[in-house]
Amino acid sequence: MAGDEYESLPRDQKFLTHMVAGAMAGIIEHIIMFPLDTIKTRMQSMALKGNTTITGVFRDTIRNEGGFRRTLRGFQISFLGDGPGHAVYFASYELLKDLLVSSDSMNKHVAYAMSGMLSTVMRDGIMTPADSIKQRIQMKNSPYKGIFDCATTVYRNEGFRAFYRAYTTQLSMNIPYQGLHFMAYEFGQSITNPSHKYNPPAHLVSGALAGGFAAALTTPLDVCKTYLNTQTEEAKTRTKGLFNAAKAVYSIGGPKAFLKGIRARTVYQMPSTAICWSIYEFWKWLLFPGK
Template identity: 50%
Template sequence: MELSCGVAGGRSGQSATATAAATAVATTPGGGPASSGRLMDADSPGEEDYESLPPSASLGTHMTAGAVAGVLEHTVMYPMDSVKTRMQSLQPDPKARYSGAFEALRTIVQTEGVWRPLRGINVTVVGAGPAHALYFACYEKMKRTLSDIIHHRGNSHLANGIAGSMATLLHDGVMNPAEVVKQRMQMYNSPYKSVLECMRTVYRTEGLGAFYRSYTTQLTMNIPFQAIHFITYEFMQEWWNPHRQYSPGTHVMSGAVAGAVAAAATTPLDVCKTLLNTQENMVLTSVNVSGHLSGMANAFRTVYQLGGVAGYFKGVQARMLYQMPSTAIAWSVYEFFKYLLTKRELEKRSPS
């Protein structure tokens, strides 16, 4: 959701603010945002301000909306995330070889129990809230700052990409330890009975660095992923929702397309990240690695050595099936809560 508050030059002070607030939150009789909910600049009629949120859209609004969106994104699609992790295994156990994403999910439920695809979800919930709060808040702030510099009062795909990359630094700093634990819990025949046991064992046997061994790889994957993701999302919004109203359907569709494109393009990096996070014993034995595999270059070489070019795209179907609804959920939930919270803040500030 983007509310606009461009005010005509003849207005001033409290009256102008109240008018902008009232217009921004106007809705159609059916409950959707009114197409007239944007004010034109008197100096340039017909030219609409670019998605400038009113001052009442606080940092807390972005962080709250982002946290809710992140938790829902990861929890709703978590079973497919578990499938993706297993299908990216370079040398899986014979009992964990799957021909497709849905066949894999069905097999896991039938042979290991209905709750097995949800193992590790608790650590993901704990990490996803603060990680996505920082992620969306940083993105919104940097997108507007950079857009003003690069393309005054207009949308800049370069600004969107840079803002998404910067937001990823904060997100992954919080989320990477949770990813390590989550993926080890998701693997077939995982030896860990609980998240806490996994954390203690990894810390005791591999040290604190194990929780960030894949951090540079994660960034190497997520920076291009998020750049592609945000650029694609904003591009689709320009196409389907040029006036940048709150429009649930376009947020869902734009998010799904953005997730699919970014997921397909960065699957090779995700395969390497999964290998570094899980440290598959059979893989390490095959390549005569004693100790632990580390570094993007080593991971890339190992993947190619064992799977060739096709190895870089293991689990691409599951990854796209996971990311499409995940990003659709994230954007629709985020835009909804941003719209709701901003509307309430505007109503509180408006004269009664």
């Protein structure tokens, strides 16, 4: 199918294509990267003692908690949160991008950033509860047997609102992150892939650089989000919202605490976004080869 045939497809058919490609990208990316995500979450926890390096935390987890499979606990959440979340995320991004760029109402790079930020609001509405469950399970000595046990226990003890405790913080982090991320990815594509055809090496490089760049700049916000999601029972009654989380993080570890896990986050996001974009672009090409 030629590129012009793809562009002539009805908007709802292209939207469905982007949803399928986005869902596959989200699920596969997060399953592949889940062990490192577990390590990142632990490194950003204010409760972490002892080893504070990627290899140290990884080694400690495997040695003391039943081997490598402990880093995979809760990966099933990828099917429940990451799949639907990324389906909405990519499909809405592509739709908004086309609308804003074609309207000529703003600079195209600003249009990319705006599209990414708006699609993030919708995605996080789906993924925040899943992320809350995932991070509780990923913590050292987590008392939960699995995602169902965690979800039912949290709901019974803390109510539905507990799943959205970090939502505003999540948005505060992800809106600037995704704005930077999409703008950097599209900029990278304009250099490595100016024809905007399916080009695996270009998607891989652009995705990695965009993810690493955005991740490093938004690490302090990610630390606050992790703190809100993984507080002790006592702290949950005291700390709510980004501002209070930032105060709590600062009181525990000072300015350096906001950079906890920055290396792990960057190391995680670079291959993660490279994989995500590569899979997404592959599925778009697979469904409509001319694109």
